[in-house]
Amino acid sequence: MIYDVIIIGGGPSGLMAANVLQKHKLNYLILEKNDQLAKKLKLTGGKRCNVTNNLPVDGFIEALNMKHRRFLYHALKTFGPEEIIAFFKQRGLGLLLEQGLKYFPETQLSQSVLDALLHDIDQRRILFKESVKTLVKHEHTFEVVTANQTLISSCVIVATGSKAYPTTGSSGDGVVFAKNLGLETIPFTPAETHVYVDQVKTDYKDLQGVTISQAELTIEGVKKTFPGGVLFTHFGLSGPAVLHASEVIAEKSLHEDVYVHFPLTEWHEHDVLKRFDQALQKNEMLNLFLEEILTKRLSKKIVEWLDITQKRMSEYSKKDRERILDMIFRFRLKIDRVETIERAFVNAGGVSTKELDPKTMMVKRIPGLYFVGETTDLQGPIGGFNLTIAFSTGHLAAEACYMQIHLS
Numbered sequence: 089m090i091y092d093v094i095i096i097g098g099g100p101s102g103l104m105a106a107n108v109l110q111k112h113k114l115n116y117l118i119l120e121k122n123d124q125l126a127k128k129l130k131l132t133g134g135k136r137c138n139v140t141n142n143l144p145v146d147g148f149i150e151a152l153n154m155k156h157r158r159f160l161y162h163a164l165k166t167f168g169p170e171e172i173i174a175f176f177k178q179r180g181l182g183l184l185l186e187q188g189l190k191y192f193p194e195t196q197l198s199q200s201v202l203d204a205l206l207h208d209i210d211q212r213r214i215l216f217k218e219s220v221k222t223l224v225k226h227e228h229t230f231e232v233v234t235a236n237q238t239l240i241s242s243c244v245i246v247a248t249g250s251k252a253y254p255t256t257g258s259s260g261d262g263v264v265f266a267k268n269l270g271l272e273t274i275p276f277t278p279a280e281t282h283v284y285v286d287q288v289k290t291d292y293k294d295l296q297g298v299t300i301s302q303a304e305l306t307i308e309g310v311k312k313t314f315p316g317g318v319l320f321t322h323f324g325l326s327g328p329a330v331l332h333a334s335e336v337i338a339e340k341s342l343h344e345d346v347y348v349h350f351p352l353t354e355w356h357e358h359d360v361l362k363r364f365d366q367a368l369q370k371n372e373m374l375n376l377f378l379e380e381i382l383t384k385r386l387s388k389k390i391v392e393w394l395d396i397t398q399k400r401m402s403e404y405s406k407k408d409r410e411r412i413l414d415m416i417f418r419f420r421l422k423i424d425r426v427e428t429i430e431r432a433f434v435n436a437g438g439v440s441t442k443e444l445d446p447k448t449m450m451v452k453r454i455p456g457l458y459f460v461g462e463t464t465d466l467q468g469p470i471g472g473f474n475l476t477i478a479f480s481t482g483h484l485a486a487e488a489c490y491m492q493i494h495l496s
């Protein structure tokens with residue numbers, strides 16, 4: 089039998105594609121290497137699953153770090169956050185907005201997202217423990233070889249994910265298929281993850297556990313800044329700003345040492361400066377000023393790190409006053425390394441978007457072959473971006489398969 093479409097991988101991108109194929113009544117199969125579907129999806133958002141966000145398409149694209157971010161414009165315009173929310177609502181799952189940005193299922197369970205994705209799918213079309221080993225292109229068909237059998241189809245959608253969290257089944261197989269077919273691929277690098285900073289384990293040990301929730305992080309030599317807050321951990325840095333920046337840090341660290349800086353206070357710079365001038369005019373003790381804008385612990389430490397003594401404001405030289413403000417506004421650290429590809433939440437890299445048609449996700453030089461989700465060089469920061477990309481590209485590819493089969 090020749091199937092219309094074989095989907096390799098039963099994660100979010102593959103399952104969204106299956107929903108479209110089911111709607112169009114195509115003869116399709118999902119091949120999943122695990123004995124269950126979407127293991128990674130179940131872990132998302134602390135098992136609550138941040139499904140998508142409330143950004144308009146332009147705002148969504150603007151928030152991405154990738155240079156080729158506009159590749160996603162068509163996919164998101166066709167099936168973006170609004171359509172994703174409607175998709176789940178139609179299957180009985182409402183999504184609730186949190187922090188004015190992120191949508192989570194009203195049940196607070198990622199399992200409900202999976203249930204909704206499976207609502208319309210004919211279970212007989214899912215084959216478990218079918219790890220695809222090879223993908224061969226023939227003139228009008230594809231041969232999909234697993235350890236158990238060889239299957240033939242007119243179209244193939246590769247939805248195998250990246251190398252992040254390999255215990256969930258994502259081991260980068262899509263990129264191996266692409267390479268074997270002569271396609272350009274970009275090596276996977278860690279994204280959305282923590283960074284290691286030796287200084288936090290030595291000189292700045294006292295900062296472990298401290299959170300600066302409004303801090304905006306700057307990577308030296310990079311124009312873009314990363315808002316969202318920083319957390320000092322026992323190994324270095326974490327928190328939303330760091331997770332967002334990690335993809336850029338990882339890329340930059342391939343060529344050079346990377347330094348970041350961020351403020352140690354949650355006060356606005358303008359207010360700090362105003363308070364500083366006031367303290368100077370009143371000739372207050374330094375600690376009075378510091379304890380107001382920082383925690384007591386941090387105030388003490390700053391004096392120690394700058395190697396100055398506690399005294400009245402006017403007794404410090406201009407240079408020392410500048411050093412104090414500089415440490416408060418631009419606390420500088422050298423990044424020693426980024427978390428590994430396997431332990432990162434997401435991977436940058438994958439099948440190059442240069443090989444793919446942004447209107448269909450089809451390989452330009454291999455009609456009938458599609459790559460979707462994290463197996464492609466498309467990724468975003470935390471905030472429901474990655475699942476949106478998986479759903480959006482999976483949807484686009486399946487609609488394109490339908491058109492291809494329908495017109496042939």
Ligand SMILES: Cc1cc2nc3c(=O)[nH]c(=O)nc-3n(C[C@H](O)[C@H](O)[C@H](O)COP(=O)(O)OP(=O)(O)OC[C@H]3O[C@@H](n4cnc5c(N)ncnc54)[C@H](O)[C@@H]3O)c2cc1C
Pocket residue numbers: 096097098099100101102119120121122125126127128129131132133134137138139140218219220221247248249250252253256257258259260261262432433434460461462463471472473474475476478
């Ligand atoms: C802990 C964690 C939390 C996250 N939280 C969020 C969040 O809240 N919101 C968000 O937007 N993103 C989140 N992400 C990212 C998001 O989960 C991924 O971007 C998304 O799952 C990618 O979907 P995918 O379908 O492309 O690939 P995957 O989810 O990786 O699915 C790929 C599937 O293909 C199967 N497969 C692989 N190779 C083969 C093969 N050779 N043959 C057959 N089957 C194969 C795998 O077993 C797997 O089932 C999180 C990631 C992690 C690790």
